[in-house]
Structures are given as C-alpha cells and as structure tokens.
Amino acid sequence: MSLTLKPLENFHSRSGPVLLVIMDGIGLGKPSEGNAVYKAKTPVLDELFKMPLYTELQAHGTAVGLPSDDDMGNSEVGHNALGAGRVFSQGAKRVNEAIADGSIFQTEVWKSLVRRCTEGKGTFHFIGLLSDGNVHSHIDHLIALLRHAAKEGVKRARIHTLLDGRDVPEKSALIYIDKLEGVLKELKAQGFDYRIASGGGRMVTTMDRYFADWNIVKRGWDAHVLGKGRMFSSAREAVETYYAEDPKITDQYLPSFVVAENGKPVGTIEDGDSVVLFNFRGDRAIEISMAFEYKDFDKFDRERYPEVMFAGMMQYDGDLKLPSNFLVQPPVITRTVSEYMCAAGIKSFAISETQKFGHVTYFWNGNRSGYIDEKLETYIEIPSDKIQFDKAPAMKANEITEKTIELLRTGEYKFGRLNFANGDMVGHTGVMEAAIEAVETVDRCVGQLLDEVKKMNGIVVVTADHGNADEMFTEKNGKREVKTAHTLNKVPFIIVDYGYQNEYHIRSLPKAGLSNVAATLLNLLGYKKPEDYDPSLIEF
Ligand SMILES: O=C(O)[C@@H](CO)OP(=O)(O)O
Ligand SMILES: [Mn+2]
Numbered sequence: 001m002s003l004t005l006k007p008l009e010n011f012h013s014r015s016g017p018v019l020l021v022i023m024d025g026i027g028l029g030k031p032s033e034g035n036a037v038y039k040a041k042t043p044v045l046d047e048l049f050k051m052p053l054y055t056e057l058q059a060h061g062t063a064v065g066l067p068s069d070d071d072m073g074n075s076e077v078g079h080n081a082l083g084a085g086r087v088f089s090q091g092a093k094r095v096n097e098a099i100a101d102g103s104i105f106q107t108e109v110w111k112s113l114v115r116r117c118t119e120g121k122g123t124f125h126f127i128g129l130l131s132d133g134n135v136h137s138h139i140d141h142l143i144a145l146l147r148h149a150a151k152e153g154v155k156r157a158r159i160h161t162l163l164d165g166r167d168v169p170e171k172s173a174l175i176y177i178d179k180l181e182g183v184l185k186e187l188k189a190q191g192f193d194y195r196i197a198s199g200g201g202r203m204v205t206t207m208d209r210y211f212a213d214w215n216i217v218k219r220g221w222d223a224h225v226l227g228k229g230r231m232f233s234s235a236r237e238a239v240e241t242y243y244a245e246d247p248k249i250t251d252q253y254l255p256s257f258v259v260a261e262n263g264k265p266v267g268t269i270e271d272g273d274s275v276v277l278f279n280f281r282g283d284r285a286i287e288i289s290m291a292f293e294y295k296d297f298d299k300f301d302r303e304r305y306p307e308v309m310f311a312g313m314m315q316y317d318g319d320l321k322l323p324s325n326f327l328v329q330p331p332v333i334t335r336t337v338s339e340y341m342c343a344a345g346i347k348s349f350a351i352s353e354t355q356k357f358g359h360v361t362y363f364w365n366g367n368r369s370g371y372i373d374e375k376l377e378t379y380i381e382i383p384s385d386k387i388q389f390d391k392a393p394a395m396k397a398n399e400i401t402e403k404t405i406e407l408l409r410t411g412e413y414k415f416g417r418l419n420f421a422n423g424d425m426v427g428h429t430g431v432m433e434a435a436i437e438a439v440e441t442v443d444r445c446v447g448q449l450l451d452e453v454k455k456m457n458g459i460v461v462v463t464a465d466h467g468n469a470d471e472m473f474t475e476k477n478g479k480r481e482v483k484t485a486h487t488l489n490k491v492p493f494i495i496v497d498y499g500y501q502n503e504y505h506i507r508s509l510p511k512a513g514l515s516n517v518a519a520t521l522l523n524l525l526g527y528k529k530p531e532d533y534d535p536s537l538i539e540f
C-alpha cells in the first residue's frame with residue numbers, strides 16, 4: 001500500500017504546529033479518595049475536560065489488542081495503537097494462541113533449545129517476570145513451557161524469577177512463587193529436576209529499559225548466570241527474609257537472590273545450556289537480551305560469557321533484529337503514522353525523559369528503535385533520575401516542557417509528540433501524596449505548552465496511554481489496599497485548536513479508542529486518513 005497521503009478538501013491546517021501531549025498513566029477514574037487525578041489541583045485539566053472538543057477513549061483490553069477486556073492497558077500496546085492507527089493482536093494474545101494451538105512447540109527455535117538439553121547435556125533456563133500481570137509476561141506461559149519441556153524429555157531446568165508487585169498487588173510474590181513451586185514439585189515427582197535458581201525484584205534486577213541503568217541488568221546477570229548474590233535455600237526464604245528485614249519493601253524492589261545448596265548456587269548458566277526469556281514485551285527485555293546475544297559487549301563486565309542458545313519469547317526490536325532467536329512472531333506493525341508523515345515531508349519531533357523515551361519513539365514506531373527519516377525527525381531524550389520517583393514526583397516534566405517550547409519556537413516542526421511520565425511512574429510507587437504532586441506537575445506543564453501553542457496559532461491534542469494515578473488504592477471492607485498497577489479506566493482526549501471555526505466536531509464512535517488518534521492527527525494536519533486506518537475522532 002502506498003504511503004502517499006491525500007489532502008482534505010475543505011480544511012486547511014493551521015499556520016502553527018500540531019502538538020500531541022501524552023500524559024502517561026493519567027486516566028479517568030471515579031471521583032474518590034484513591035484517585036490522585038481527581039484529588040490533585042488541576043486548573044488546566046479542569047478547563048480542558050469542559051471543552052467541546054472533548055471525548056473519552058478506551059485504552060485497555062481488546063481495544064488495544066489484548067486478549068480480554070479484563071486486561072489493563074499499558075504503554076506498549078497504548079503507544080503502538082496511537083502510532084499505528086490500527087489495533088494489532090499483541091504479544092499477550094499471540095503467545096496464548098501459539099501455546100493453545102501448539103505452534104510454539106513446532107518452531108525450529110524451540111526444537112533446537114530442547115535438543116541441546118536432551119541430546120546434549122544442557123540445562124534449560126527460563127528467565128522472566130513471575131506474575132499474571134500480562135503486561136510483560138504471564139506465569140501460565142512459563143508453566144506451559146516447563147510442562148512441555150518435560151514432556152519432550154528435558155530432565156533439568158532452572159527458573160530465574162523476577163518478582164513483580166507493579167502489575168499485580170505490591171506484595172504478592174509468594175502467591176506466584178508457591179504456584180510455580182507447586183508445578184515444580186509435581187514434575188519432581190515424575191523424576192524431573194526443575195528448580196528456581198535465582199531472582200530479584202524487577203525494578204532492581206534484570207528489567208531495566210532504555211539504557212536507564214545498566215547496574216540493574218548486571219545484578220541480574222550476576223544472579224542468573226554467575227550465581228552471585230545473597231544466597232538462600234529457596235525463593236520463598238529469600239522473599240520472607242527481605243520482607244522481615246524491611247517491612248516497607250515491596251516486590252518490585254526486592255534485592256536479587258541466588259538459591260544455593262551447601263553454599264553452591266543450584267543453577268548457574270553454563271556452556272551448552274538453553275535460555276528462554278519468557279517476557280513477551282520488549283522494552284525491559286532488550287538489555288538482558290543484548291548481554292546474552294552480543295559477543296562484544298561493554299556495558300558491564302560479564303566475567304564469563306557462556307556458550308548458550310538464547311531465545312526471546314518474541315523478537316523485541318524489529319530494527320536491531322534482537323534477539324535473533326525467538327519463539328513467537330511479534331505483531332508486524334507496518335505503515336505507522338510517522339511513516340506517512342515522513343513520506344509527506346512533515347518535519348516532526350518526539351521528546352520524553354529516559355523512562356518514556358522509547359515509548360514515543362520505539363513503541364510509537366511499531367517496536368523499531370531507529371529513525372524513520374533522520375532528516376525529518378528529531379528525537380530528544382532528557383536523562384531520567386535514577387531514583388524511586390515518589391522522591392521526586394516532578395521527574396523531568398519541566399525540562400521536557402522547556403525543551404519542547406524551544407523546539408516549537410524554531411518554527412521548523414509541523415508535528416511534535418511528547419510523553420510526561422509522572423502520572424505513571426509515580427503512580428507505580430503507590431504513594432498517594434507523590435502521585436498528586438505528579439499530576440499537578442503535569443497540569444502546570446500542559447498549561448505552559450498551551451500558552452505557547454496559542455501564540456503560534458497551532459493545535460494541542462491532549463490524551464493518555466492508559467490509567468494509573470487514577471486509582472492509587474482500593475478499599476475493601478473499609479481497608480485500604482495500595483494499588484501500584486495500571487487501571488482499566490478510559491483516558492481523556494481533547495483537541496485545543498486555536499484557529500477553530502467550527503469546521504469539524506467530535507464524531508460519536510461507539511468504541512472510540514487510542515487507535516483512532518492517528519487518523520485524527522492526520523486530519524488536523526490537513527490530510528485524509530489512510531484507508532485502513534481506524535476512523536478519525538473528528539468529522540467535518
Ligand atoms: O513499568 C512498566 O514496565 C509498565 C508496567 O509493567 O508500565 P508502562 O506500560 O507504563 O511502561
Ligand atoms: Mn504508559
């Protein structure tokens with residue numbers, strides 16, 4: 001299909017730019033004590049929510065390509081839908097299907113991984129996030145792989161469990177560990193030697209993203225591969241000990257651990273082994289994949305680089321082709337809105353801080369990390385602090401705002417997109433006061449951007465990729481339970497058009513969602529939507 005855009009007949013875009021503001025994790029929850037978006041003082045958003053060009057979008061479940069409407073939204077599926085203008089079946093769903101129909105076990109990659117452990121002497125290792133959050137992984141996928149490996153005669157397997165507490169309740173690790181241990185016990189009774197060998201909280205072990213902090217990956221490498229870390233007799237003992245030593249600690253921050261017997265780690269990764277990273281989502285899987293895949297690697301000292309076959313649940317980066325071996329084909333996201341914009345010669349920028357930088361570039365562009373056209377695009381990353389963000393809820397929102405204003409003032413760009421991380425990253429800490437401050441910061445920054453674009457006679461589009469700060473705790477039988485995860489709530493969508501003369505209005509779509517935004521942006525830039533894009537949110 002061609003990438004040529006047709007101009008809209010009766011609409012001329014404004015003389016100023018179109019700026020898309022993605023307020024990560026700022027959804028529309030019920031007005032309640034646990035809703036930081038509601039509790040925050042947000043004069044700017046309050047005005048926006050009353051504007052005529054306002055609507056609400058689905059940002060979770062089937063509307064963004066997830067298996068069911070019980071699945072909360074997340075940044076990957078949200079930004080994929082925003083940037084591609086269509087909904088693709090996402091990793092969670094594709095892996096379910098590949099396991100259900102058995103096709104995953106027919107792949108050459110799976111067969112080779114198994115062969116090394118049946119015909120060869122290898123151990124089969126599984127690394128990944130141990131929960132049913134369904135954002136990065138699902139424990140049921142791991143269990144299916146383990147059972148199948150056993151069925152195919154793999155005698156020895158080791159599991160390296162990253163503990164969640166971010167997509168699931170904040171201290172729920174033992175539920176998943178016990179569930180997994182139950183399966184391992186069953187397999188043991190059948191003569192299989194399958195054990196948990198190492199692990200750690202996901203925010204401090206292995207799952208860094210966008211090169212924010214390689215120490216996190218090193219900690220994982222040390223525990224999973226080298227067997228270096230604090231030793232315990234079981235994963236359960238590790239978690240219980242860490243809980244007892246610091247009653248405030250939550251799963252995502254639990255230090256790394258190694259399971260050992262007689263002072264010796266039970267499952268280091270050695271020459272001849274097979275390794276599967278069972279996370280399906282890419283951002284937090286890329287760095288550890290690099291450590292396994294790249295012969296030349298200088299991000300930290302690996303000490304030992306075992307000869308293993310490494311495979312991802314999916315290929316995590318379509319530009320880097322990383323990793324080269326994977327079990328399930330990722331969604332093939334083609335003809336993203338940026339490709340159309342580049343083909344039309346539209347100059348654009350994308351900006352965020354490290355924690356969300358890849359969201360507006362890599363996820364937005366269909367999980368490709370490179371530029372589409374470097375001559376037309378500018379990508380700006382403001383370095384994020386390396387701290388827990390409840391300690392600094394403003395994060396880099398002010399710096400992003402300042403830099404965006406500078407980019408706008410050059411007059412060079414017809415389109416810009418940015419992500420404010422605050423509502424999400426602070427929302428994930430579960431700290432209410434901090435989340436309120438986060439939302440208030442975003443509100444102020446949106447206000448500054450509106451003032452600027454107004455002077456330029458442009459258009460600002462404000463939305464979010466999914467909820468988070470809109471539900472900081474739930475109440476059950478009068479008891480508050482902290483909620484660090486994303487929500488199932490809708491997100492706001494507002495067009496602030498400083499040249500508006502009633503040329504268009506919001507179209508009423510029965511199930512408007514994030515995938516309707518790309519066509520809308522193209523309309524606002526003066527173009528018709530590509531035929532197979534989901535409908536625009538406005539009609540003329
Ligand atoms: O931090 C992350 O990895 C996810 C939650 O698991 O959040 P987001 O989808 O907003 O990036
Ligand atoms: Mn997000």
Ligand SMILES: [Mn+2]
Nearest residue numbers: 025424425428
């Ligand atoms: Mn998040």
